[in-house]
Structures are given as C-alpha cells and as structure tokens.
Amino acid sequence: MSAVVVHYAELALKGRNRPWFVHALVRAIRGALRGLDVRTVHTLLGRIIVELGAAASWEEVRDRLATVPGIGNFAHADQVPLDVESITEAVRAGIRGRTVPSFRVTVRRADKRFPMSSPELERLLGRRVQEWTSWPVDLSHPALVIRVETLAETALVSFEKLKGVGGLPVGTGGRVMALLSGGIDSPVAAWRLIRRGCRADFVHFHSYPILSRTSQEKARALVERLTRYQLRSRLHLVPFGALQQQVVLAVPPPVRTVVYRRLMLRIAERLALQAGAQALVTGDAVGQVASQTLENLAAVGSVVSMPVLRPLVGMDKEEITADAQRIGTYEISIVEDEDCCTLFTPRFPATRASAERVDVAERTLDVADLVERALAGVVLEKFSFPMLQSGSFVRKEGQE
Ligand code: ATP
Ligand code: MG
16 A cells, blocks of 8 residues: 655653643644545554555646655655565565666664564565665665665565655744744744744735735745745735835834834834744844844843844845745745835844933834724735645735
C-alpha cells in the first residue's frame, strides 16, 4: 500500500511534552492533506505514517507536506507485510525503470522483533539488487539509498527522502502579530516565527484611498502564500493615510518615519491583545535602511510593552532574499507598489532619533485618538489552505 513516512524535526528533543507536539503535527498533516485521498494519519514507533488511497496524487501530497512545519523529512513509501519476500518484492518494484551509478540499502528496525539484524537484511537486499542490476554498492556516497524501516507488523520501503521545512508544528509556540509591509523582509520574518511553531496573525497598514490599493493586494497575496505553512491566517488591514496626514502637519520631517513606526506598533499591539497574540514581529535588520539603526529601533520599540521580535535582525539582505525565494514570497514582494511609507516620507530621515526627541515631536499629536480612529477602520480578512473547490488552493473566506 502506498504511504508516506514522516520523520519529525526537533520533536525528539522535547521530553515529556513530546506527545503533545506529535499530536499537533499529526493534526497539521491532516489539515494540509485535506481533500486528498488519505486513509489515515497515525503515529507509529517514533514516526508518522500517512496511508494514501488509490486516488491520491503523490506530487500533490509531496507539495503539501513540503510546507508543514515540524516535518524533518518525509518519503513516499511502499507499506508491505513484514517478511523478507514482501520486502524484496517492494525493492524490486521500486528500482524498476531506474538506472543509477551506485546505491546502498539502509535498514532501520523500529521494532526489534524482526528476526534478522539490520546489517543482515541490508546485505541480503543489496545482493539481490546487484543480481538484478549490477549497480555498484557505495556505502558513503550512494546515488540511491534504498530505505527499509521495519515496524511492528509492516515494513516501509522508500527510495527518496525529501527535506521538510523543519521547525515545530504551528500553534505549539503560541500566537504572534506580524507587521507585514509589501517588502521582502517582513514575510520572511513572519515565516521564521511560523516555522518556530507560532501562529502568525498579520497586520498591514495602507494609505488607500490616498494611494492605490496595490499594497493591500500584495499583502493579501503574501498572506495567501504564507497560509500554506499555517493553513489558516487572519489579515488586519489598517487605514493609515489619515494618520500620516496628521503627522505631516505636526512633526518635523527627520523624525516622521520613526513616528509612523511607533504608531504602527501601538496599533499592532492593540490588535495583538484582541487576537490573543503575545508578541509583535517585524522585518527589521540592523542598518539595512536609515530607519533601522539601533537608536531608531529602540525609539520605536519603547512605545509598546509587548516583546517586538525581529528574527532578521542580524541577517544580510542576501540571506533574507534567499529565504524569500525559498518560501515563494520573493516574486510577490518585488512587484512595484505604493507602500504607505513612500507617502510623506522625508528624503533624509534621522538615523539617530532618540526616544526623547521623538517623544517631544509626538506631543503635538493626539496619539491615543489617532490609534483609536485607525482601529475603528480595521478590516479583517481570513484565509485558509487548502481550499476544496477547484481553482486556487487558497481561499479568501471573506471579510468581517
Ligand atoms: P520590508 O522589506 O519588510 O518592507 P524594510 O527593509 O523595507 O522591510 P522598513 O520599511 O523600515 O523596512 O519597515 C520595517 C518593518 O516595519 C517591516 O519589516 C514591517 O515589519 C514593518 N512595516 C513597515 N511598513 C509596514 C506597513 N505598511 N504595514 C505593516 N508593517 C509595516
Ligand atoms: Mg519596506
């Protein structure tokens, strides 16, 4: 029977909490495979076994499992009765049509009751494969690894181990509120927390109707993409143009950017509290742009009491870009848009805005009122993956 054998990423390290992590991962896998012909998803001897029905497409299953945090690696496997005959037959069927420069057989006995030792079975299967193919054995750098895992009543035979995203199952790390601009960095920052087991809610600040709707469309597209990793997402769209107009009237140009960022964090913190999130996430990296000096990060972060997580803080743009490409957000991020930050942004922002200086500038504003008014205009959109109708796999469930 066709199956997938899934090995956890870091779960092995989690001691007494382990069953809880495993259960979360099983649920995530069930969710990700929703709508496909899957018989069962269950745990067995330190692995998760996904039994596929005849109608399940392996390519589709593969693509969906590739974005489930908590999976270390996974392989399409043949699940056969636990006897040498059946295992040998599965190996023979699996190598049919292949030609490789070298191979090895790797046996792992998850259940030790199987009468042969692992090396014995490896040698026996290796000899058979050589008889059929004359491929040379290479134990250290084989082109093909034939894997056999013996379980209590069945064996799994697989030929291609694929890397999962790693990390921890979504939800096991709590909830965060990620500030999502249309840029390259913030989606990567959110993804890094999602991969650490956090569910991310998103907040995007836009200047519609002063600017076009493009930034909102980008934010939606980015959330759709990231929803593949966490299956359900919520996006808060916050009107920010009116606040910016107030800031322009009252605040001198050099500190405006910092004042905008502070307002964003204050609003995001309120939304986070409403959503039950325990931290904010931004895509800041030290020194990347003028507004991201240590002084400015401190001046911005000081207005909220919730932790502000900046997972990209020490990364180079190149590394961030590589991540963005890998997770599929890069192509969306590089589309030209009119980010709210291009509106009323000074040509020469202060690189060292002390918190005191910004405090003084902010005194001319009714900050509390600006925050309340922005919150009153928030639009919430929900996303889920996969969707069950044909067409796009991500559905925007509509607005609230
Ligand atoms: P990004 O590539 O994520 O846009 P950036 O290098 O352009 O980042 P900034 O524009 O200084 O940096 O923004 C820093 C962070 O502030 C962003 O990573 C994001 O988390 C948040 N942010 C900026 N603009 C917005 C916005 N319009 N809506 C939501 N969050 C924003
Ligand atoms: Mg930006």
